[in-house]
Amino acid sequence: MSQPITVAPPTSSSRWTYLDQIRKVPGPFSEDHDNSEDALARLETMSVLVIGAGGLGCEILKDLALSGFKKIHVIDMDTIDVSNLNRQFLFRQADVGKSKAEVAARFVEKRVKGVSITPHNCKIQDKDEDFYMQFTAVVCGLDSIEARRWINATLVGMVDYPDNPESLKPLIDGGTEGFKGQSRVVIPTMTSCIECQLDMHAPRAAVPLCTLATIPRQPEHCIEWAHIMAWEQEKPFPKLDNDDPEHITWLYKKALARARDFNITGVTYSLTQGVVKNIIPAIASTNAIIAASCCNEAFKIATNSNPGLGLEDNYMMYSGNEGIYTYTFKHEQKDDCPVCGTIARNMEIDPNWTLQELIESMAARPEAQLKKPSISSGSKTLFFQSPESLMLKTRPNLEKRIGELLENGEEIAVSDPSLGSVDFKFRLRFSKPYAPAPKHGVTE
Template sequence: MDTIDVSNLNRQFLFRASDVGKYKAEVAAAFVEKRVKGVKITPYCGKIQDKDDDYYMQFNIVVCGLDSVEARRWINATLVGLVDPEIVDSLKPLVDGGTEGFKGQAKVILPTITSCIECQLDMHAPRAAVPLCTLATIPRQPQHCIEWAHIIAWEEERKDITLDTDDPEHITWLYQKALARAQEFNIPGVTYSMTQGVVKNIIPAIASTNAIVAAACCNEAFKIATGTNPFLGNPESNNYMMYSGDDSIYTYTFEHQKKDDCPVCGNLAKEVEVDGNRTLQEFVESLAERPEAQLKKPTIRTEEKSLYYQSPPSLEKQTRPNLKKKLNELVSDGEEIAVSDPAFQIDFKFKLVFKK
């Protein structure tokens, strides 16, 4: 759904200044079709979640260049769910690539056979959360001042206006608010570009890294399609390639093991050690920070009862009192719970083990 911004022009090869404001998918498709005769590309401008299973069943290979872990997890769960042991063509190899600054990775996933995105989730560290009390009372970093403007000041002063992070006027307002707060607390470093980066969670991108990882992904797709060489993830090879350009150029491959307790492709509940005296509220909040979970709006239940539902409002109100109760009042030691999040189409199974 992205449109081309001026800031996109320095880190890729498909867009030109005249393309600013147009849909990335449409411009990229037209560029490649013009350059490579005979290629047919159908661009779509919309959410991948809007497509049904039949849409994904028509393809032989899926290549991801997604900029969000949530979207990766969704397509991964979808492709795992498509696999039918009786239908060979239901297994769709997933080629995934990503970059951050001078670092990048490429991997091949054979759904239900090799390690999947969810098995590897703890390699994608969640963004550190800053307590609201820190933002509201004692900011220590320029980022805290920006988050304060983003989360608190906007809600207090402009709550009737939906924040558009692509609107320069909105970003300028946040920048000015953050700068004033930083000056109040003698915190240097707040800039317009930093404000934009924090609010939009922008990850630095470098054209050379993008080109290397894109080439690696295309190479893997070519090998899968033609069988000319063993591909990453085939039963006798490594399935994960890491690239680092921070200090010279270095790449290596390794085998990321499939996890039996993976909530998508495994069949066991993941064991999680918790303090039984902590409240359900604290546990719910911790699910956003846990590398193996990273859930923002979890709904939690056991086999026998519902512990907390985020929606609909009637169920949320009914289960809200449980948030103040201790975990050992709601579940027994070693009991399994199911956790779901509207961003994904899977239930996460956790086995809660109380600390001794």
């Protein structure tokens, strides 16, 4: 009778053997490979911040822990919802309602011995520069452009180079949408930052109401018609609740009937829910691929074992729609970037607009995308959103025309609370001559 085979648990030294093959042995692309004990210990002593503990963040936390990082912090303000469980694999049914950051941290600590993960259940804006200064690198797994812009502006603003080299914090950013994804590395002030690349994330164009009302061509048009027009006309419930299945079902049936009238196929309950709630489809395999790329860049920064995204090729795109395809390229830094640039960015506007119209346009402009901007020039405060006393004092300017308030070619400073303390610099270029409004009682 054969004896049962026993397998000894891995020792602490053998646990990371696969990493030592990379850390200790120079590769064909290694340039300044350092396999000294101090260099090898850097992976275990450096502190990394992960922003986001959702679908991408869960993968990033797991990958960092299995790559030898021992000191990790994670920040996320959200709690776990039952809809998260299909792709955010660190969570279980019993975790619904609990903090994502705290549950994810405890799960990874339990599975990977020796790693320490500190959770922060709050907004990234709740932390000051001293908090971010303690990290060697920041890895983002966010689904929000606003949050990316805020952390990007914060890290760029912290740089005091060359006087304080430690103030330079590489930002590794990942993002996914369906079968597509991207990872990029930002070396603040030295390479293209997220604000330089903002035009790649332009707001989606709104569908004209006339299209929804008369000639819908896509299933999404039928759903938007039900959402915007049919609901307003019929008011089946006092107030639309996007999370109420009964409300979504009503919209789905309305959209389906309209689609049939125009011979349009593709209206489903899940699509209706996605359009109404503006849900971007998340696929677990895409999250895994992009998280692996982000953590690979963090590993290369920590060990200098191979060249990574950075000063040269700094942007990696992935497409899994038809096969698997990736490519990298260098996104150029812009001299007129509002965050890391050195000159004001030109903005062409109609001088006959009111200041209110200029402010409203900034939400849709790809180069701005600001939601609550405050505007000043070198000589005057035009409009401030806060404090309330200053807002009341500057509110009369909203009805004045741009040509009345500013000169062609004048520079303005624009701030937005979602972007921290950064002031965007824009130089106004009038698209046409200013035509002053005739004064009351004066005739030609």
